[in-house]
Amino acid sequence: MPKISNKGIKMPESPIRKLVPYAEEAHKQGKTVYYLNIGQPDIKTPDIALDAVKTHSLDILAYSRSEGSEAYREKIANYYKRNDINVTHSDIIVTTGGSEALLFAFGSIMDEDDEIIIPEPFYANYNGFSTASSVNVVPVISKIENNFALPPIEEFEKLITPKTKAILICNPGNPTGYLYSKAEIKQLAAIVKKHDLFLIADEVYREFVYDGVAHYSILQEPGLEEHAIIIDSVSKRYSMCGARIGYLVSKNKEFIKTALKFAQARLSPPTLAQIASEAALDTPQSYFDDVKEEYVKRRNILIEALEKIEGVKVAKPNGAFYCIAELPVKNSDDFAKWLLESFDFNNNTVMVAPAAGFYSTKGVGLNQIRIAYVLNEASLRTSVEILKEALKVYKD
Known part of the structure; x- marks a missing residue:
């Protein structure tokens, strides 16, 4: 049987995308999944960009x-x-x-x-x-x-x-x-x-x-x-x-x-x-002003809510739309899978990105997750509530 290259074997899985099959299965079970794992903004693309493609000659x-x-x-x-x-x-x-x-x-x-x-x-x-x-x-x-x-x-x-x-x-x-x-x-x-x-x-x-x-x-x-x-x-x-x-x-x-x-x-x-x-590139500055204002609101909601969860430590970001949270768990990879496979709160759950995949040093970041605050305010509040309830019952 032909062999795969060593480079191919060493190529790491995405910590952001590798949990997708678990999320898909959760959907099949009728759960609502709140996606905190990927930096896909829910902000509308500027019309000027979409219209340029629609009207090209x-x-x-x-x-x-x-x-x-x-x-x-x-x-x-x-x-x-x-x-x-x-x-x-x-x-x-x-x-x-x-x-x-x-x-x-x-x-x-x-x-x-x-x-x-x-x-x-x-x-x-x-x-x-x-x-x-x-x-x-x-x-x-x-x-x-x-x-x-x-x-x-x-x-x-x-x-x-x-x-x-x-x-x-x-x-x-x-x-x-x-x-x-x-x-x-x-x-x-x-x-x-x-x-x-x-x-x-x-x-x-x-x-x-x-x-x-x-x-x-x-x-x-x-x-x-x-x-x-x-x-x-x-x-x-x-x-x-x-x-x-x-x-x-x-x-x-x-x-x-x-x-x-x-x-x-x-x-x-x-x-x-x-x-x-x-x-x-012709997008007006007002677009960015509005987007920044929205992200600041979301950041503040997320950080304040996470800080209220017992055992959670979080770094306050002052750029982009991500934060790292340290959880009272031994392995966030196992926790992230469990959230999708075995847990729901009012038939809802969350998908997070285990942070160990964002390190090169082995064994570092095992109890951390990355959260992308790309959801609306109500969804963020619900997501943190789900996370809080999950941590109450999760056993390493």
């Missing part, structure tokens, strides 16, 4: 340029300028989602067995992208006790070896919702310049920052021009997860030239999705 749905259409990239560059990030269209490659942007970045800067340092917990698919690229994640642990702030920079320094090629952050963070400060970005900038590394920042949640704190991009930091790589996406910004459009942004010309070869190998990003995404 194309006769042939042709390939676009491998780096994305020039007109679209020029509009993206203007978007960045409005956010005090000074780039041109030639610094941008349009990708098939932020996921492809990350794969292109990994492929362009790292060879087999090279290393990338990432503060954990981190977006679970970073583990998958590293496996697919045959590179090694070197984790540096951030802790719920200090809200998942940047670990001491000395901890990064200890981990740097001749194989280290980059540091990767998500800002604001998935799964923690932590927003790195300007001072923390400057610390990272200093260390990547000292050791001649790349600094990759996944900034897909840039618009979603709260409590009057501003987002500070790595491309706003002077002197990082040759080191900085931004990963970006329309998925969460415009509630367009299904468009599968992302960006790779860097002022390092050699990096962009190299990444373009990967882009050429997959031909081009999807044409209709680029049309929608280009139109979305």
Whole structure:
């Protein structure tokens, strides 16, 4: 019998999606499942983006340029300028989602067995992208006790070896919702310049920052021009997860030239999705103001309710729309399955994402879950009530 590759065997399951069969079975049993596990916003996609696809005048749905259409990239560059990030269209490659942007970045800067340092917990698919690229994640642990702030920079320094090629952050963070400060970005900038590394920042949640704190991009930091790589996406910004459009942004010309070869190998990003995404750039600021206000309400409802549950510890996010909660259980993976298989409260249950899959270090985060507050206020209140009742009866 033909054998599967070692890389395929090592490829991790998604902690977000692996519980789907259990949720489907719960539905078959007549339960209502509240989905707190996945970052699919319930916010309406801007009409301007949907209308652009409905009214397009194309006769042939042709390939676009491998780096994305020039007109679209020029509009993206203007978007960045409005956010005090000074780039041109030639610094941008349009990708098939932020996921492809990350794969292109990994492929362009790292060879087999090279290393990338990432503060954990981190977006679970970073583990998958590293496996697919045959590179090694070197984790540096951030802790719920200090809200998942940047670990001491000395901890990064200890981990740097001749194989280290980059540091990767998500800002604001998935799964923690932590927003790195300007001072923390400057610390990272200093260390990547000292050791001649790349600094990759996944900034897909840039618009979603709260409590009057501003987002500070790595491309706003002077002197990082040759080191900085931004990963970006329309998925969460415009509630367009299904468009599968992302960006790779860097002022390092050699990096962009190299990444373009990967882009050429997959031909081009999807044409209709680029049309929608280009139109979305004209979304008025009022849309984002309303969305931010909604997420702040949801965050406050969720955090306040979780803090009232005995034995639960939660970090307060000030960006994105996720939080990490520590539960009085030994294994949140078992707990998450039990919620779907064996528990209901008034015929309702919840689906959560076990947090161990957001770590690279084995045995860490076993009693934590990630919650995405992408449900309306009433559903969030009901979800936390279900979680509270479940914890009363759950036995490890």
